[in-house]
Amino acid sequence: xxxxxxxxxxxxxxxxxxxxxxxxxxxxxxxxxxxxxxxxxxxxxxxxxxxxxxxxxxxxxxxxxxxxxxxxxxxxxxxxxxxxxxxxxxxxxxxxxxxxxxxxxxxxxxxxxxxxxxxxxxxxxxxxxxxxxxxxxxxxxxxxxxxxxxxxxxxxxxxxxxxxxxxxxxxxxxxxxxxxxxxxxxxxxxxxxxxxxxxxxxxxxxxxxxxxxxxxxxxxxxxxxxxxxxxxxxxxxxxxxxxxxxxxxxxxxxxxxxxxxxxxxxxxxxxxxxxxxxxxxxxxxxxxxxxxxxxxxxxxxxxxxxxxxxxxxxxxxxxxxxxxxxxxxxxxxxxxxxxxxxxxxxxxxxxxxxxxxxxxxxxxxxxxxxxxxxxxxxxxxxxxxxxxxxxxxxxxxxxxxxxxxxxxxxxxxxxxxxxxxxxxxxxxxxxxxxxxxxxxxxxxxxxxx
Ligand SMILES: Cc1cc2nc3c(=O)[nH]c(=O)nc-3n(C[C@H](O)[C@H](O)[C@H](O)COP(=O)(O)OP(=O)(O)OC[C@H]3O[C@@H](n4cnc5c(N)ncnc54)[C@H](O)[C@@H]3O)c2cc1C
Numbered sequence: 001x002x003x004x005x006x007x008x009x010x011x012x013x014x015x016x017x018x019x020x021x022x023x024x025x026x027x028x029x030x031x032x033x034x035x036x037x038x039x040x041x042x043x044x045x046x047x048x049x050x051x052x053x054x055x056x057x058x059x060x061x062x063x064x065x066x067x068x069x070x071x072x073x074x075x076x077x078x079x080x081x082x083x084x085x086x087x088x089x090x091x092x093x094x095x096x097x098x099x100x101x102x103x104x105x106x107x108x109x110x111x112x113x114x115x116x117x118x119x120x121x122x123x124x125x126x127x128x129x130x131x132x133x134x135x136x137x138x139x140x141x142x143x144x145x146x147x148x149x150x151x152x153x154x155x156x157x158x159x160x161x162x163x164x165x166x167x168x169x170x171x172x173x174x175x176x177x178x179x180x181x182x183x184x185x186x187x188x189x190x191x192x193x194x195x196x197x198x199x200x201x202x203x204x205x206x207x208x209x210x211x212x213x214x215x216x217x218x219x220x221x222x223x224x225x226x227x228x229x230x231x232x233x234x235x236x237x238x239x240x241x242x243x244x245x246x247x248x249x250x251x252x253x254x255x256x257x258x259x260x261x262x263x264x265x266x267x268x269x270x271x272x273x274x275x276x277x278x279x280x281x282x283x284x285x286x287x288x289x290x291x292x293x294x295x296x297x298x299x300x301x302x303x304x305x306x307x308x309x310x311x312x313x314x315x316x317x318x319x320x321x322x323x324x325x326x327x328x329x330x331x332x333x334x335x336x337x338x339x340x341x342x343x344x345x346x347x348x349x350x351x352x353x354x355x356x357x358x359x360x361x362x363x364x365x366x367x368x369x370x371x372x373x374x375x376x377x378x379x380x381x382x383x384x385x386x387x388x389x390x391x392x393x394x395x396x397x398x399x400x401x402x403x404x405x406x407x408x409x410x411x412x413x414x415x416x417x418x419x420x421x422x423x424x425x426x427x428x429x430x431x432x433x434x435x436x437x438x439x440x441x442x443x444x445x446x447x448x449x
Contacts, residue, residue: 001026002433003240003253005227005268008036009419010406011259012212012221013065013426014433018257019216021434026251027216028242030226035209037378038419041284041371044321047204050373051282052309052327054080055199058185059420061427062208066201069211077197080314083294085301085358086158090292094195104158104300112151113159119184123149135185138177140384146177162298166306169333171278171381179382182415200315205419225249230256230268230403237402255402257429261377262391262409269399273409275389277377281339281347282329286368290317290324291359304354306330323368328355331379344372379417380408387414393425394432404429 002018004011007029015025033039040047055062057077066075083092084102092098099110115122121131132138138146147160164172191197201207213221222244229241237256242249258265262273295314298307305328312324328351332340339347348370356362380386391409396402408417412424431437 001251001253003028003227003251003256004259005240005256005264006030006036006259006407007034007221007223008259008422009038009209009212010410010422010426010429011036011257012209012216013423014257014259014404014406014430015216015220015426016065016212017427017430018434021430021436023434025216025220027221028225028227028240029221029223032223034213034221034223035206037375038205038209039373040204040206043286043325044323046202046315046319047206048284048311048320048325049205050284050371051280051375051378052311052329053200053205053419054314055420056416056418057197057199059199059418061424062420063199065212065423066208069208069215071201071207071211074202074207075199076202077199078314079191079194080196080198080296081294082195082296082298083292084159084162084298085303085308087301090294090297092294093298096192105155109152109155109158113155116147116150117184119181121150132181135178135181136387138181139387141177142173142384143175143177143180144173146180158300162300166298167331168278168381169306169331171276171333171383174381174383176382176384176386179386179415185415198314202319208419227264227268232269232400232403235400237400253402255404255433257404257406257426257433259406259426259429261407262405263377265391265405265407265409269395269403271391271395271399271405273389273391275386275409276381276383277408278379278381279332279335279340279374279376280329280378281332281372281374282327283348283351283370283372285326285328285355285370286320286323287326288324288366288368289363291326291355291362299358301358303358304330304350308355308358332376333381335376340374340376344374347372377408380413382415387411390414393429402433404433406430 001024004015004027007027011027015027018025039050066072082094083090091102119132121128147156168175225242225244227240227242231239239250239252265271292310309327317324330339390411391405406425406429410425413421
């Protein structure tokens with residue numbers, strides 16, 4: 001039996017793939033719920049993810065998997081609406097004419113911004129469409145320095161900086177330009193007139209998690225089972241220990257795939273990963289009313305949260321029994337930060353004031369319910385030199401024979417961590433564990449603690 005540590009999308013994808021290769025598997029999930037960061041709340045209709053989720057058009061593996069699992073027709077693509085909130089005004093910024101009308105950037109600013117988004121390097125004074133062809137050349141270039149050189153001070157202050165602040169806060173100066181260029185490619189192609197399409201599972205991403213569990217077999221997936229030890233005696237994985245309600249259990253394994261954050265990998269095997277992670281505090285609000293016409297609101301004005309998302313301007317409220325659903329969220333770089341120290345009730349009260357400041361017509365009585373989720377490790381800081389820190393899928397050389405890794409520190413989760421990346425990481429680890437892909441395909445780094 002191959003043991004899988006973690007019942008998030010990466011662990012379930014690894015289990016599914018290993019079964020397709022003819023192996024017996026068992027997934028051990030510490031919590032009572034499957035799906036990890038894609039876990040959901042109930043609503044009056046479909047469940048809603050505790051942390052906001054959508055697909056980019058470049059993400060094909062998850063769509064293929066949905067097809068395999070009979071869910072192909074549940075993936076819906078819709079044009080998103082993005083806006084910037086500046087000086088108390090919501091400025092839509094999705095369609096070409098909206099960008100042209102945005103008053104906080106000059107025509108020249110928009111030209112420089114447009115060139116960068118189209119991946120055209122104009123530093124020499126002449127447009128070079130191949131200037132960013134090799135992203136790895138920009139691995140050691142800080143993103144802030146790169147953006148000031150590639151665009152203008154005004155574009156940086158009024159466009160990029162609010163986005164970087166929302167995504168990386170005080171760590172933005174550590175992030176690499178390669179990450180940004182990768183991120184530009186990661187987004188799907190834009191229709192010049194209508195903007196960008198994003199994907200969502202009708203019924204929520206939980207459908208995919210459920211379908212994976214069904215395919216793997218519920219009897220092969222154990223919840224409430226925290227793996228606390230791996231037996232690596234003699235340089236090979238032979239057993240794992242799980243703490244459950246029933247007590248401590250030991251299971252013999254031929255191989256093991258650790259599909260968790262790298263901190264868990266380190267606790268189980270001693271393998272040290274130097275990637276820094278940030279946490280997230282995220283509230284879902286159910287209201288009787290709509291506050292904006294846009295899905296994703298970037299906040300240039302000060303606000304107590306980094307982003308404000310009206311989910312039901314992307315997926316219609318009818319899917320949720322008429323509830324209008326919103327996310328307010330902030331990334332947390334340091335557990336000492338106020339937002340991390342506050343209780344959920346305090347966060348919600350503070351953020352409700354923030355919503356009222358942004359939208360003078362907001363009626364607190366229109367709030368049906370609010371729920372807050374938090375997790376200390378939800379996204380890597382994509383620092384300069386990041387790719388050297390990626391954890392290889394096959395850890396035979398650095399930890400012990402038969403130990404594999406699939407998770408947020410995997411190569412497939414760069415330049416953006418996503419469900420698609422989690423599936424690709426799970427598949428990649430499974431293919432190596434099954435011996436169908438050679439370890440030579442992995443990142444070169446191999447390090448023992
Ligand atoms: C705010 C936010 C926004 C996001 N937006 C998007 C988006 O728009 N689109 C998108 O595709 N993705 C998005 N993501 C990312 C996506 O959720 C993750 O990339 C993906 O869920 C990671 O899956 P995973 O299986 O690697 O890890 P996880 O989901 O973290 O799963 C790991 C699992 O391992 C379990 N575990 C941990 N330790 C043990 C142990 N010792 N024993 C047993 N089990 C253990 C955990 O309980 C957990 O269930 C977002 C995430 C966040 C937080």
